[in-house]
Amino acid sequence: FSTVTLDAKTEKKAETGSVGGAAGGGRDKEIVSYWGVSPAKVTKEDGGEWRWSCFRPWETYKSNLSIDLKKHHAPVTFLDKVAYWTVKSLRYPTDLFFQRRYGCRAMMLETVAAVPGMVGGMLLHCKSLRQFEHSGGWIKVLLEEAENERMHLMTFMEVAKPRWYERALVFTVQGVFFNAYFMAYVISPKLAHRVVGYLEEEAIHSYTEFLKELDKGNIENVPAPAIAIDYWQLPQDATLRDVVMVVRADEAHHRDVNHFASDIHYQGHELKKAPAPLGYH
Amino acid sequence: FSTVTLDAKTEKKAETGSVGGAAGGGRDKEIVSYWGVSPAKVTKEDGGEWRWSCFRPWETYKSNLSIDLKKHHAPVTFLDKVAYWTVKSLRYPTDLFFQRRYGCRAMMLETVAAVPGMVGGMLLHCKSLRQFEHSGGWIKVLLEEAENERMHLMTFMEVAKPRWYERALVFTVQGVFFNAYFMAYVISPKLAHRVVGYLEEEAIHSYTEFLKELDKGNIENVPAPAIAIDYWQLPQDATLRDVVMVVRADEAHHRDVNHFASDIHYQGHELKKAPAPLGYH
Numbered sequence: 069f070s071t072v073t074l075d076a077k078t079e080k081k082a083e084t085g086s087v088g089g090a091a092g093g094g095r096d097k098e099i100v101s102y103w104g105v106s107p108a109k110v111t112k113e114d115g116g117e118w119r120w121s122c123f124r125p126w127e128t129y130k131s132n133l134s135i136d137l138k139k140h141h142a143p144v145t146f147l148d149k150v151a152y153w154t155v156k157s158l159r160y161p162t163d164l165f166f167q168r169r170y171g172c173r174a175m176m177l178e179t180v181a182a183v184p185g186m187v188g189g190m191l192l193h194c195k196s197l198r199q200f201e202h203s204g205g206w207i208k209v210l211l212e213e214a215e216n217e218r219m220h221l222m223t224f225m226e227v228a229k230p231r232w233y234e235r236a237l238v239f240t241v242q243g244v245f246f247n248a249y250f251m252a253y254v255i256s257p258k259l260a261h262r263v264v265g266y267l268e269e270e271a272i273h274s275y276t277e278f279l280k281e282l283d284k285g286n287i288e289n290v291p292a293p294a295i296a297i298d299y300w301q302l303p304q305d306a307t308l309r310d311v312v313m314v315v316r317a318d319e320a321h322h323r324d325v326n327h328f329a330s331d332i333h334y335q336g337h338e339l340k341k342a343p344a345p346l347g348y349h
Numbered sequence: 350f351s352t353v354t355l356d357a358k359t360e361k362k363a364e365t366g367s368v369g370g371a372a373g374g375g376r377d378k379e380i381v382s383y384w385g386v387s388p389a390k391v392t393k394e395d396g397g398e399w400r401w402s403c404f405r406p407w408e409t410y411k412s413n414l415s416i417d418l419k420k421h422h423a424p425v426t427f428l429d430k431v432a433y434w435t436v437k438s439l440r441y442p443t444d445l446f447f448q449r450r451y452g453c454r455a456m457m458l459e460t461v462a463a464v465p466g467m468v469g470g471m472l473l474h475c476k477s478l479r480q481f482e483h484s485g486g487w488i489k490v491l492l493e494e495a496e497n498e499r500m501h502l503m504t505f506m507e508v509a510k511p512r513w514y515e516r517a518l519v520f521t522v523q524g525v526f527f528n529a530y531f532m533a534y535v536i537s538p539k540l541a542h543r544v545v546g547y548l549e550e551e552a553i554h555s556y557t558e559f560l561k562e563l564d565k566g567n568i569e570n571v572p573a574p575a576i577a578i579d580y581w582q583l584p585q586d587a588t589l590r591d592v593v594m595v596v597r598a599d600e601a602h603h604r605d606v607n608h609f610a611s612d613i614h615y616q617g618h619e620l621k622k623a624p625a626p627l628g629y630h
């Protein structure tokens with residue numbers, strides 16, 4: 069349904085002569101032309117106009133589906149165990165709440181999943197400024213993770229709709245989780261990244277369950293949303309199953325990056341000492 | 350040329366054999382190979398290896414130096430005036446502190462300039478997640494601004510070195526400014542963007558003074574740092590003067606974007622209602 073809105077958006081842009089657009093009408097137009105800011109026109113490979121403002125052609129990719137889904141960091145140190153059991157204990161209420169509604173579950177959990185990358189990226193950005201130092205690419209890696217998770221949400225939004233109490237829940241959970249993760253990252257980035265590593269392991273598990281339900285026919289394998297087809301360079305006839313496959317592969321990549329980041333800290337280094345896995349997906 | 354980089358991306362995924370690198374040494378390498386994360390190999394247009402991790406080839410650009418440097422938003426409403434006089438009153442202590450040391454001034458102020466984009470982008474990101482809504486590209490626009498400002502800092506760091514008390518000052522100023530801007534953005538994004546618009550107008554003024562000092566010979570016109578040559582696609586023999594020119598043009602672009610964003614809010618709209626000026630520089 070958002071496809072409709074986005075189409076509508078593009079149309080508007082076309083009919084307003086590529087300025088202003090949307091609800092503002094005449095006055096918006098004036099302003100845009102006064103400040104001279106208009107989005108750079110981006111074209112698709114085939115020459116058509118690019119319809120998305122949340123990602124651009126050079127950010128799309130073909131997912132590496134061959135990534136090992138079973139990799140696991142065995143908790144060794146005390147902090148590892150704290151991270152592991154924190155995540156495990158969060159699993160029970162989550163399972164209880166969502167039961168088999170994996171579409172809804174995916175959508176809801178992606179609203180949370182997009183927080184750590186943003187918090188980590190922001191903190192490293194501020195640190196880079198304060199210390200007059202390069203981050204070695206880690207700011208970008210973490211912000212890219214946040215954006216990738218936001219794309220997961222934008223995709224699942226197309227196939228599931230949140231009810232009002234689910235919106236209220238997301239609101240509350242984000243408030244708590246943002247602050248908790250912020251504090252954790254300030255106090256111990258190695259713990260914070262480890263927690264995310266384990267969260268991603270659980271996400272892989274949930275998406276595997278999602279796939280099972282799709283294969284059993286308990287969840288309808290609807291066509292993939294247009295946004296997903298463009299973002300992951302999927303074939304035009306891709307289905308929800310294909311989307312879940314690439315999303316699961318993304319989570320496995322996040323798992324690797326975060327466990328790796330935690331490992332760097334465990335060895336007493338700062339992230340910038342190791343090469344940032346830019347463009348790893 | 351984005352095709353080149355994308356090709357490169359696919360390649361490196363295949364040859365994940367070459368891992369590790371950087372300062373960590375042996376143990377780091379093991380970890381990298383366990384998690385299989387290694388930075389995507391990116392090549393330059395001429396086939397050489399890309400040396401920067403803080404920006405990538407498709408993020409470089411030729412600055413539009415023809416941008417109007419004189420544009421100004423005349424403060425009309427009460428909030429406009431608050432924004433205007435806040436910025437004006439910050440100018441005096443700043444002038445007093447730095448006097449004619451424009452290199453040092455640029456470096457110090459860029460540590461502050463990179464904060465608003467990050468705060469705004471982060472808040473819009475969280476809002477997008479909470480509301481299950483697209484941001485219309487504004488998250489990306491603001492994060493790009495933050496990154497661009499960070500690149501200004503990374504550039505000026507090469508020509509000026511902070512002393513210990515300057516580091517202490519930056520530390521304090523960032524703590525205060527981050528929180529102040531965060532609060533301002535939550536309470537009134539229209540005020541927040543207006544303040545940034547005026548700050549950018551002042552930045553243009555300072556860089557113009559910087560250029561005058563360079564032309565008078567009071568500041569030595571040293572060769573441009575390598576990072577600046579690659580980021581702004583400058584000729585190999587570019588100088589500090591060329592760098593200040595493109596940085597000033599960047600500030601003029603930020604001025605436009607932020608005044609525009611404020612104008613959208615003044616008309617009672619959310620940013621997502623107007624097309625985000627993606628890739629505007």
Ligand SMILES: [Fe+2]
Nearest residue numbers: 178181217220
């Ligand atoms: Fe996700």
Ligand SMILES: [Fe+2]
Nearest residue numbers: 181268319322
């Ligand atoms: Fe994830």
Ligand SMILES: [Fe+2]
Nearest residue numbers: 459462498501
């Ligand atoms: Fe700047």
Ligand SMILES: [Fe+2]
Nearest residue numbers: 462549600603
């Ligand atoms: Fe600026």
